[in-house]
Amino acid sequence: MRIAFYAPLKSPNHPVVSGDRQMARMLVKALEYAGHSVELASELRFYLRQPEPKSFDALKIEAADEAARLTKLWHRDGKPDLWFTYHPYYKAPDLIGPELASAFAVPYVTAEASYSRRRNAGLWADSQALVARAIEQAALNICFTQRDRQGLTDAIPDATFGMLSPFIDTAAFREMPSRGCPTRLVTVAMMRPGDKVESYRMLAQALGSIGHLPWTMSVIGDGPARDEVEAQFAGLPADRIEWLGAIEPAAVPDVLYSGGIYVWPGYGEAYGVAYLEAQAAGLPVVAQDIAGVPEVVRDGQTGFLTPPGDVAAFASAMERLLASTDERTIMAAEARRFVLEERSLGGAAARLAELLRKIPVS
Structure with a gap:
C-alpha cells in the first residue's frame, strides 16, 4: 500500500531527539519493512503547549492550508491507499488527516492515540473532542499499551482497536x-x-x-x-x-x-x-x-x-x-x-501487516 504518514506532535524529521520522534521513525521503518510505500504527508507540528485560543486558532489555519495543499497534490498525483497518524492526543490533535481521508474515501488509522477524561475542561475539551472524532472515524486505532486501550475503550466504546507491543530496531x-x-x-x-x-x-x-x-x-x-x-x-x-x-x-x-x-x-x-x-x-x-x-x-x-x-x-x-x-x-x-x-522491528512489521490486512482498501 501507499501510506500517508503524519505525526502532529513531532515529525520523524524533527531535530530534537525524543521517544516520540524515535517511535515515529520506527513505525515508518516497520511499515516499509512490511512492504508498504510510506510518504510523510506533512511536517506541520500541531502542538499546544498551553490552552491558548489564539495559538489554537493559528494552528487550525495552518492545518487548513496543509489540507488544501494535499488536496491539490492528491488530485494531481493520486490519493494514498491509507492515512496513518501517530500519537494524536489533546495537545496534538490531527486536524489534517480525518478531513482528507473522509473527502477522498481513504481509510484512516491512528497509532498510540490517547484520551483522558480529566482533560475535559476549557480549550482542552475542544481539542479532545477532535481527537475523539478522529478515533471514532478510524478504521483502526492501534494501541501500544493496555492502559491506553482501556482509556480509549471507556471513552469511545464503538471505535475499532488493535494491539501492537512497543518495539525497537x-x-x-x-x-x-x-x-x-x-x-x-x-x-x-x-x-x-x-x-x-x-x-x-x-x-x-x-x-x-x-x-x-x-x-x-x-x-x-x-x-x-x-x-x-x-x-x-x-x-x-x-x-x-x-x-x-x-x-x-x-x-x-x-x-x-x-x-x-x-x-x-x-x-x-x-x-x-x-x-x-x-x-x-x-x-x-x-x-x-x-x-x-x-x-x-x-x-x-x-x-x-x-x-x-x-x-x-x-x-x-x-x-x-x-x-x-x-x-x-x-x-x-x-x-x-x-x-x-x-520486541524487534521484524516482529512489529509482521504484526502491523496483520492488522492492516483487515482494513478494506479501495
Whole structure:
C-alpha cells in the first residue's frame, strides 16, 4: 500500500531527539519493512503547549492550508491507499488527516492515540473532542499499551482497536561485545521540568541511600532543566557520576554496553523506548510499576518494578542487583532475549501487516 504518514506532535524529521520522534521513525521503518510505500504527508507540528485560543486558532489555519495543499497534490498525483497518524492526543490533535481521508474515501488509522477524561475542561475539551472524532472515524486505532486501550475503550466504546507491543530496531544490538562493568548504572533521559525532573529527583534520593556500595553511573541526557537535575545529585560523590549530555542515538548502545544495570523511575512514561534499548544491550532494569512501564519491563524476569513513590523500595532493588551477580546475570540474559525475540522491528512489521490486512482498501 501507499501510506500517508503524519505525526502532529513531532515529525520523524524533527531535530530534537525524543521517544516520540524515535517511535515515529520506527513505525515508518516497520511499515516499509512490511512492504508498504510510506510518504510523510506533512511536517506541520500541531502542538499546544498551553490552552491558548489564539495559538489554537493559528494552528487550525495552518492545518487548513496543509489540507488544501494535499488536496491539490492528491488530485494531481493520486490519493494514498491509507492515512496513518501517530500519537494524536489533546495537545496534538490531527486536524489534517480525518478531513482528507473522509473527502477522498481513504481509510484512516491512528497509532498510540490517547484520551483522558480529566482533560475535559476549557480549550482542552475542544481539542479532545477532535481527537475523539478522529478515533471514532478510524478504521483502526492501534494501541501500544493496555492502559491506553482501556482509556480509549471507556471513552469511545464503538471505535475499532488493535494491539501492537512497543518495539525497537534491534539491529544495533545483535552483536554482543564483551560485558561492561556490572556495577555501572546507566540512565538515558531528557532533562525537562515535570515528570523527568521528578524521576531524576527520586533516583538521586535512592542513590544517596546506597552509597556504601561500589556503584558508578553514566547519565545520557540534556535539556532546559539540566541545572535543576544536577542540583539533585549535588550531595553524591562527583567522581561516581559521568554526565554525558545529549549524544547521537547511534552512540547510545556503546554506553549501554559499558554498564551493568539500567535505572530510571519512569514517572509519566507512556512505556519508554529507552527501557527496551537497555534490555536489548543485556541490562536488567530497575523502574517503578507505574504508567506504561510494565508494558516494556517484566517484573522479576527482566528487572524489578517497585511501588510508585517508594524511594526505599527503589534503592533496595538497585542494591539487590548490585549485590547479586547470579541474579543480575540471569535477568540480563532474559532481558536481552525478551527484546531481541519479542520486541524487534521484524516482529512489529509482521504484526502491523496483520492488522492492516483487515482494513478494506479501495
